[in-house]
Amino acid sequence: MPPYIHLSSHGLTSYLISFLKFSDKNSKDPTMACKLLCLLILVTFVSQGYGCDRSNLTLKQSKTGNLYKDVTEWEVRVTNPCPCDFKNVKLTCTGFKSVLPIDKSVLSKSGKDCLLINGQSVGYKSDYVFRYVWATSFNFKILDATIACP
CATH class of the missing domain: 1.10.287 (Helix Hairpins)
Incomplete structure (x- = not known):
């Protein structure tokens, strides 16, 4: 690229x-x-960044290979390939659970949605990664994000 x-x-x-x-x-x-x-x-x-929109953000999940009390640890990676930052990234999280609690500054749940990193920016060519522990992967999807171009 x-x-x-x-x-x-x-x-x-x-x-x-x-x-x-x-x-x-x-x-x-x-x-x-x-x-x-x-x-x-x-x-x-x-x-001006008009070539960027929320669809540029990608979300991928994978097993880390780690177990916590025989329960799988999952890694969620949100990637921004766009030259603009995205802030206030919201994910679907209806029914989301983790055996280990996730710090609210990483993922804060509000109703059916979750806010990533307290609304802070996911910058250009950067990944934001968090992990959770559950028997199966959760079907996270990006719901919304605000574009922030310099």
Whole structure:
């Protein structure tokens, strides 16, 4: 995956507008201005993080191989491949239980939902991992998250 490059949309906009003016005067191809304008819009959206949404977050579970009193330990990994952070990540947790208690700063349950890390950010190219102990894996799903772009 290529590294994320933060672009200043204002600086890029100024550059492309001056390029469009130059192209208009020196080109016989009227579609060039349209292509560059489309490129400008696309780059502006991407630089502002509009290419990211909650569906970019992934959640995977696996057995750790550890047992607690003959009960399986599970690892949950939430990964953010997006150049923006996600905060207030909420997971489904109806009926969720663990033999060992989970610190509320890691996963706090409220009704049918759970809030991950007290609503703090899951950053770009980072994983947030927590573990629980239960006989079977729980069907966690990402319900909601707030995008936070720089």
